Structures are given as structure tokens and as C-alpha cells.
Amino acid sequence: MRRQDFHFDLPEELIAQVPAAQRRDSRLLCLEGATGEIADRQFVQLPDLLQAGDLLVMNDTRVIPARLFGRKATGGQVEVLVERLLDDTDLLAHVRASKSPKAGTTLHLSETVSATVLGREGDLFHLRLADRDDPQRPLLTILDELGHMPLPPYIRRADERVDRERYQTVFARRPGAVAAPTAGLHFDEAMLVQLAAQGIETAWVTLHVGAGTFQPVRVEEIHEHHMHAEWVEVNETVCQQVAQTRQRGGRVIAVGTTSVRCLESAARDGQLRPFTGDTDIFIYPGYEFQIVDGLITNFHLPESTLLMLVCAFAGYDNVMRAYRHAVEQRYRFFSYGDAMLLTRAR
Numbered sequence: 001m002r003r004q005d006f007h008f009d010l011p012e013e014l015i016a017q018v019p020a021a022q023r024r025d026s027r028l029l030c031l032e033g034a035t036g037e038i039a040d041r042q043f044v045q046l047p048d049l050l051q052a053g054d055l056l057v058m059n060d061t062r063v064i065p066a067r068l069f070g071r072k073a074t075g076g077q078v079e080v081l082v083e084r085l086l087d088d089t090d091l092l093a094h095v096r097a098s099k100s101p102k103a104g105t106t107l108h109l110s111e112t113v114s115a116t117v118l119g120r121e122g123d124l125f126h127l128r129l130a131d132r133d134d135p136q137r138p139l140l141t142i143l144d145e146l147g148h149m150p151l152p153p154y155i156r157r158a159d160e161r162v163d164r165e166r167y168q169t170v171f172a173r174r175p176g177a178v179a180a181p182t183a184g185l186h187f188d189e190a191m192l193v194q195l196a197a198q199g200i201e202t203a204w205v206t207l208h209v210g211a212g213t214f215q216p217v218r219v220e221e222i223h224e225h226h227m228h229a230e231w232v233e234v235n236e237t238v239c240q241q242v243a244q245t246r247q248r249g250g251r252v253i254a255v256g257t258t259s260v261r262c263l264e265s266a267a268r269d270g271q272l273r274p275f276t277g278d279t280d281i282f283i284y285p286g287y288e289f290q291i292v293d294g295l296i297t298n299f300h301l302p303e304s305t306l307l308m309l310v311c312a313f314a315g316y317d318n319v320m321r322a323y324r325h326a327v328e329q330r331y332r333f334f335s336y337g338d339a340m341l342l343t344r345a346r
Contacts, residue, residue, distance in 0.1 A: 001285055003217050006303045006311065008323050015154050016336035019166040023188040027331055027338040031322045033314035033345035038322055040329060043186045043339055046296075052199030053250030054294075055241055059181040059258045060204045062172035064140065065147025067159075070109040072097065078107050080115065081150060082178055083124055083210050084231070088138050092124040094211060101125070109146055140175055150178045152214060152335050154301070167335070176208035176231065182298045182335045183256035201250075203241045205262040206233040207279075217303055222284055227305065229278040230258075234266040236274045242291060243272075253294035257306050260313070263291040284308040285316050295342045299326060299333040315345035 212228025266275035
């Protein structure tokens with residue numbers, strides 16, 4: 001298939017710029033992959049659409065305040081967007097400046113905090129952060145003080161205090177992402193309690209979403225696209241929960257495309273096994289899913305790898321028709337937008 005097969009026209013005013021008043025206030029478009037049937041619902045109705053014995057698989061990554069602003073010794077301005085934390089001092093980052101800094105350059109991020117350029121790894125810069133007044137100060141503490149939430153490029157405003165809470169799931173606990181697993185943003189604590197009371201189980205995987213998730217597909221033939229790598233963990237407990245769900249006849253429902261990529265990466269040989277490490281799995285139409293039966297996800301950008309994944313899951317024609325329906329019905333799109341519940345095309 002070709003990149004333009006995944007194009008759709010989206011009015012700019014449908015791109016959500018702010019979150020809904022409450023997490024569960026979003027709409028929910030339901031799509032049956034086997035029949036193509038579409039239904040317009042509200043996210044608050046989700047518990048009624050699930051069954052006791054189902055397993056929700058959620059990504060517990062936590063978004064870090066990954067955008068930093070500073071200056072070079074010459075006075076030139078720089079913007080740093082963290083891509084990956086390496087340890088308590090070092091990270092890989094995109095650096096935007098009038099001229100790319102060379103190894104040995106010092107970037108001043110505050111009166112006492114600086115970043116030293118150690119080298120390059122492809123398009124990324126290897127930086128070491130240090131606080132002159134407190135050399136033992138952890139990297140995450142520095143980011144919490146100086147960093148800004150890395151809102152996606154299609155949100156055309158500066159980050160605000162509310163984004164520290166709302167561009168973060170209520171179950172986020174493992175710092176490392178620079179973009180939110182946005183399907184999880186719709187869940188609040190009360191809904192998680194309600195789902196558990198109904199006998200719907202929850203499993204936790206981790207995928208630290210990188211800035212590469214926003215990189216466009218530049219090749220015409222999509223099978224020639226090479227995915228960026230992201231760090232994943234699927235532990236033994238998750239594998240056991242999936243096996244138990246299968247035994248009782250329940251469904252495995254991934255909350256977000258990141259959870260899909262976790263599970264399918266850990267089952268590339270057909271059997272789900274514990275997996276920790278980088279994945280560059282690229283899922284597009286023709287892919288045979290090993291684990292996932294249902295998917296909760298937001299609406300994705302035209303011609304994006306995430307839209308390709310959703311089309312692979314619920315059927316190309318079904319999904320593209322559902323997206324046209326969403327535009328006609330004025331659904332809100334992308335990170336702070338509305339959600340979909342899809343079942344797999346058989």
C-alpha cells in the first residue's frame with residue numbers, strides 16, 4: 001500500500017487544543033471490525049461495552065517534562081527535546097539551534113544547570129546534565145524544575161500548568177516518555193474502580209513513547225518505512241494474565257497503540273513471552289495479530305504509522321470510513337481529542 005492511501009481531510013478546528021473538562025467527558029466511536037458497524041457513544045459508557053473476564057492492557061509510562069530552553073556560551077538560543085534517559089545524568093535529545101553544537105559545547109539551561117554535548121548518535125545528541133551547586137542532583141529532579149511538558153506539534157500553544165496533570169494518565173508511574181499514551185488519558189480513578197468491580201482485569205506494560213512517534217512517513221511505499229525504536233517491557237505477570245484471560249474466554253483489549261506494540265513485540269514468534277528492550281515493530285495492513293482482540297485508541301494523523309496500525313487491526317475500509325464519519329460528526333482529534341473502541345477484523 002502507498003502512503004496516500006491513508007490520507008483523509010481534516011478541518012483544523014477539529015484538532016483538540018485543550019483537554020475536555022473532565023477525563024471521561026470525551027466521545028467514543030465504536031467500530032466492529034468484523035462487520036464494519038459504527039456507533040456513536042460516550043466514553044463514560046465504556047464499562048457497559050466490556051465484559052467480566054476481559055483484560056485491559058495499559059501502558060504505565062510517565063511523561064517527563066522533556067522540553068528545555070537555554071543558550072550557548074555565545075548567547076545563541078537553544079531548545080532541547082529529550083528523547084531518551086540513559087542514566088541519572090545522561091540523555092539523548094534533539095537540539096534545535098542556529099548551528100548544531102559540537103562535542104564539548106556547553107549549553108546553559110539555568111544559572112546553575114548546564115548540559116555538556118558528549119557527541120552524536122545519528123540525529124540525536126548525547127548530553128550530560130549537571131547542577132553546579134548540587135553535583136549529585138538527579139536528572140529527573142532537574143527536568144521537573146526546568147522542563148516543560150512536550151506537547152505535540154499540532155497543539156499550537158505553549159504548555160500550561162494544567163498540562164502537567166492532563167497530559168499524563170492517572171496511572172503513570174515509570175518516567176521515560178516524551179509523549180503521552182493518549183488513549184489512557186480518558187480514564188479517571190473512579191472508572192478504574194468501576195471496571196475492577198465489574199470483573200474487568202488490568203495488566204501493565206511499559207513503552208516509553210519517543211518523539212519519533214510524530215515523525216512523518218516519507219516513503220511512498222509504506223513497507224519501505226523504517227520505524228523508530230522505543231523501549232518496551234512486558235513482564236511474566238502480563239504473560240500469565242493474558243493466558244488466564246484466554247482460558248476463561250475473555251478478550252485482551254489494548255489501551256492505546258503503544259500497548260498493542262508492546263504485546264505484539266513480545267509475541268513475534270507466535271507465543272507471548274516476557275520481553276524487555278527496544279522494539280521497532282511496524283504494524284500495517286496485512287499484519288496478523290497474535291494477542292490483541294480489542295483496541296481503545298484516539299484518532300490519529302493522516303498518513304501516520306498509528307493510523308496504519310489501526311487499519312491493520314479493524315480493516316482498512318472500515319477504519320477510513322469511520323474516520324470520515326468522525327469528521328462529519330465533529331469528533332475531536334489527536335492527543336486531547338475523543339476516542340475509539342475497535343474490535344479486530346477477522
